[in-house]
Amino acid sequence: MPSSSRVRSGRDLVRLKGVGASAVGLLLAIAAANPAAAETDLFGRDTLSGVLDARLSAADGETSFLDGGLGKTQYSGGGANVAVRPTLDLAALVWRPQLGGDLGASVTAQGQSGQTHGIDLAEAYLQYRPVPHSATRFGWRVGLMWPPASLEHDGVGWTTTRTLTPSAINTWISEEVKGVAAEAFVSRDIGGHRLSVTAAAFGENDTAGALLTYRGWALDDVRATAFGTSPLPQLRSDSYLRLPDDTQPVVNLDGRPGGYAKLEWRPPAPMALQAFVYDNGADPGAVKDGYWGWRTTFADLGLTARPGAGVEVLAQALAGHTYSGPYTSRGWRNDVDFNSAYLLATEVQGRHRFTVRGDAFEVKNNAAPVFGEHGEHGWSATGDYAYALTPNLSLWVETMHVWSGRSERSSADLLPGQPQNVLQIAVRAAL
Amino acid sequence: MRHILSFLIVLACLPVCARAADLDVHVRTARGAPVSDAIVTVEPEARTPAPLRFTQPLAMAQRGLQFDPFVLVVPVGAEVRFPNEDPVRHQVYSFSPTKTFELKLYGKDQTRTVRFDKAGVVSLGCNIHDQMVAFIKVTDAPFAVKTDASGHAVLHGLPVGRATIRVWHPYMKSPNGEQKLDLAIPRTGSIAQSFTAELRTPAMRMPGY
Ligand SMILES: [Cu+2]
Numbered sequence: 001m002p003s004s005s006r007v008r009s010g011r012d013l014v015r016l017k018g019v020g021a022s023a024v025g026l027l028l029a030i031a032a033a034n035p036a037a038a039e040t041d042l043f044g045r046d047t048l049s050g051v052l053d054a055r056l057s058a059a060d061g062e063t064s065f066l067d068g069g070l071g072k073t074q075y076s077g078g079g080a081n082v083a084v085r086p087t088l089d090l091a092a093l094v095w096r097p098q099l100g101g102d103l104g105a106s107v108t109a110q111g112q113s114g115q116t117h118g119i120d121l122a123e124a125y126l127q128y129r130p131v132p133h134s135a136t137r138f139g140w141r142v143g144l145m146w147p148p149a150s151l152e153h154d155g156v157g158w159t160t161t162r163t164l165t166p167s168a169i170n171t172w173i174s175e176e177v178k179g180v181a182a183e184a185f186v187s188r189d190i191g192g193h194r195l196s197v198t199a200a201a202f203g204e205n206d207t208a209g210a211l212l213t214y215r216g217w218a219l220d221d222v223r224a225t226a227f228g229t230s231p232l233p234q235l236r237s238d239s240y241l242r243l244p245d246d247t248q249p250v251v252n253l254d255g256r257p258g259g260y261a262k263l264e265w266r267p268p269a270p271m272a273l274q275a276f277v278y279d280n281g282a283d284p285g286a287v288k289d290g291y292w293g294w295r296t297t298f299a300d301l302g303l304t305a306r307p308g309a310g311v312e313v314l315a316q317a318l319a320g321h322t323y324s325g326p327y328t329s330r331g332w333r334n335d336v337d338f339n340s341a342y343l344l345a346t347e348v349q350g351r352h353r354f355t356v357r358g359d360a361f362e363v364k365n366n367a368a369p370v371f372g373e374h375g376e377h378g379w380s381a382t383g384d385y386a387y388a389l390t391p392n393l394s395l396w397v398e399t400m401h402v403w404s405g406r407s408e409r410s411s412a413d414l415l416p417g418q419p420q421n422v423l424q425i426a427v428r429a430a431l
Numbered sequence: 432m433r434h435i436l437s438f439l440i441v442l443a444c445l446p447v448c449a450r451a452a453d454l455d456v457h458v459r460t461a462r463g464a465p466v467s468d469a470i471v472t473v474e475p476e477a478r479t480p481a482p483l484r485f486t487q488p489l490a491m492a493q494r495g496l497q498f499d500p501f502v503l504v505v506p507v508g509a510e511v512r513f514p515n516e517d518p519v520r521h522q523v524y525s526f527s528p529t530k531t532f533e534l535k536l537y538g539k540d541q542t543r544t545v546r547f548d549k550a551g552v553v554s555l556g557c558n559i560h561d562q563m564v565a566f567i568k569v570t571d572a573p574f575a576v577k578t579d580a581s582g583h584a585v586l587h588g589l590p591v592g593r594a595t596i597r598v599w600h601p602y603m604k605s606p607n608g609e610q611k612l613d614l615a616i617p618r619t620g621s622i623a624q625s626f627t628a629e630l631r632t633p634a635m636r637m638p639g640y
Contacts, residue, residue, distance in 0.1 A: 039535055039536070041536070044538070045538070046518075046519060046520045046538040046539070049519070098536055102558075129558060129559075129640065130558075131522065131524040131533045131558045132524070132526060132556070132558070133526050133531075134526055137640070139640050148639075154637075154638050185640045187640070189634070192631060192633070192634060193634060194634045196639075196640075198640075266634040266635050267634065268631055268632050268633060268634055269632050269634075269635075270632065270635055271635060272634075272635050272637065304635070304637065306635065
C-alpha cells in the first residue's frame with residue numbers, strides 16, 4: 001500500500017539519520033581513543049573520493065521493473081518505440097578515514113535514479129588491514145558491505161569498470177546480496193601460488209531472492225542501499241497473486257545469521273580462480289512489516305585471465321536456490337532454482353577500452369504453478385566502448401540486447417518472449 | 432623516469448684508469464624475446480680504488496597505482512626516495528630480510544626516504560593496492576646497469592683483468608634469480624656477452640584486501 005510504504009520511508013529516514021550520526025560519533029571516538037592518533041586522518045583531502053555517472057539512454061521493449069513491469073533493464077521503452085531519456089545514473093561519495101594503527105573505515109553514500117531515498121548508504125564498514133610481515137597476510141571488515149562475489153565491481157565505490165551495466169549475476173549481487181557482516185581474510189603465498197580465504201557471518205540480508213523470484217534476472221545498475229527498497233512487478237493487482245509493493249534487501253526478519261566464504265587461487269600464470277558460497281540462513285517462515293524471509297543459498301565460480309597485454313577475460317557461473325513462505329498444503333509458496341553465467345572479454349589500447357559480454361540466465365519454478373509462474377530463461381549480448389578523456393573523465397557508449405522468455409507475461413496480455421535493446425551514452429567523472 | 436631507467440653506476444676510477452673497456456650485454460629468453468629490467472653487475476678482481484658515486488637521484492615513484500620503475504638498482508648505503516605522484520595514498524612496505532620497513536600512509540606530492548644498508552633484494556608492496564609490485568636490488572658491486580626494453584645494457588670503463596659478471600632478474604628461474612660468469616676484460620675496446628634467461632610467471636596481482 002502507498003501509505004504503508006510512506007510510513008516505512010519516514011521511519012527509515014529517521015533511522016538513517018540516527019545511524020549516520022552514531023557512525024560518525026563512533027569513528028571520532030575510536031580515532032580519539034587510539035594511541036596512534038598521529039596516524040589518523042579523518043577529513044584530509046585523500047580520505048574523499050567519488051564518482052559521477054550521467055547518462056543518456058535510448059531503449060525499446062517492455063516496461064521496466066522499476067515502473068511495475070517485468071522489463072529486464074532499468075529503462076522502459078514503448079514496445080517497438082524508442083524512449084530517450086537523460087538520467088543521473090549514480091553519484092557516489094566515498095569517505096575512507098584512517099583511524100590509526102592500520103584501522104580504517106569506508107563509508108559510501110550514493111544517490112541514483114530509481115533509488116528510494118535521495119541519498120542513502122551503500123556501504124559503511126570498519127577495516128583492519130595490517131602491513132604484512134611475511135608471506136601470510138590477513139585482515140578483517142565489519143559493517144554494511146557487499147560480499148566479495150563480483151569480478152566486475154572493482155571501481156571506486158563498488159562501481160563497474162569494464163561495462164556500464166553489470167552482468168545478470170552481478171546485477172543481482174548489487175541489488176539483493178548485501179548485509180551487515182563480520183568478515184575475515186587470510187592469504188598466503190606458497191611457491192609462486194597465492195591462496196586466499198575470506199569468510200563471514202552476516203545478518204540483515206533476509207529477503208535476498210525476492211526480486212530474483214518475482215522479477216527474475218535483470219541487467220541494470222540500480223544498487224541496494226541500507227534503507228532503500230526495490231519495486232516488484234505489479235501485473236496481477238486484481239488477484240490473490242498480487243505481489244507486495246516492494247522488497248527491502250537490507251533487512252533483518254528473524255535474528256538468524258547467515259554466512260559466506262570465498263576461496264581464491266592464483267597460480268603462477270596470468271589467471272585466478274575463485275569459488276564463492278553463500279547461505280543467508282533466513283527463516284522462510286519469518287514475516288515482519290509485510291516482508292517474508294527468503295532462504296537463499298548459492299555457489300559461484302569465477303575466472304579472471306589476462307592472456308595478453310591489455311586483454312582480460314572474466315567469467316562467472318552461479319547456481320542457487322531460494323524459497324519463501326507461507327508454507328501451504330502445496331509446499332512453500334515460493335520456491336525457485338536460479339542459474340546464470342557470463343563471459344566477458346575486454347581490451348585496453350591506450351585511452352580506448354573495448355568490451356563484449358554474453359550472459360545467459362534461467363529461473364526454474366519449483367512451487368505450485370497456482371502461486372505464480374516465476375520460471376524464465378534468457379540471454380543478453382553487450383558491447384561497450386570507453387574513451388578516457390582525462391585520467392578522471394571518461395566517455396562511454398554501450399549497446400545491449402536482452403531477450404527473455406517468461407510465461408507469467410501471458411497473464412498481463414504480453415507475449416512470453418520479449419526482446420529489448422538499450423543504447424547508453426555516459427560521462428563518468430572520478431572525484 | 433627515463434633517467435632512472437637508464438642510470439649507470441659511475442666508477443670513481445674512471446679518470447684513473449685511462450684504459451678501460453666497455454661491456455655490451457644482451458639478455459634474452461631461449462625463444463629470443465628480450466628480457467628487460469635485468470640487473471647486470473660487474474665485480475673486477477682488482478680492488479676498486481674509490482667508493483661508488485651516483486650521479487642521479489634514486490627514486491621509486493608511485494604513479495598510476497604502480498611503482499615506477501619496476502626494478503631499481505642502488506648501491507649499499509643508498510638513500511632512496513619514494514615520491515607519491517598519485518592522487519591517492521599509498522602504504523609502501525617490504526618484509527624482505529634485506530630491508531624490512533613500512534611507510535605509513537602518505538598522499539599526493541609527498542615523499543619518504545629509506546636507506547638501504549645491506550646488499551640483497553628488497554621486494555616492495557603497497558598495503559592498499561595489491562597490484563603494486565616492485566624490486567630494489569641493493570648491490571655492493573662497483574658496476575651495475577639495468578637492461579632496457581630490448582634486453583640490452585652497456586657498462587663503460589671496466590678495468591682490465593678478470594671480473595665476475597652477474598645477471599639478476601626478480602623472476603629469473605635460477606638459484607637466487609641470477610646467473611654468474613667469469614670473464615677477462617681486455618685493455619681497450621668493447622666486448623659483447625649474451626645471456627639466456629627463463630622467467631617464471633608471477634601469480635596475478637589484483638586490487639583487493
Ligand atoms: Cu598503493
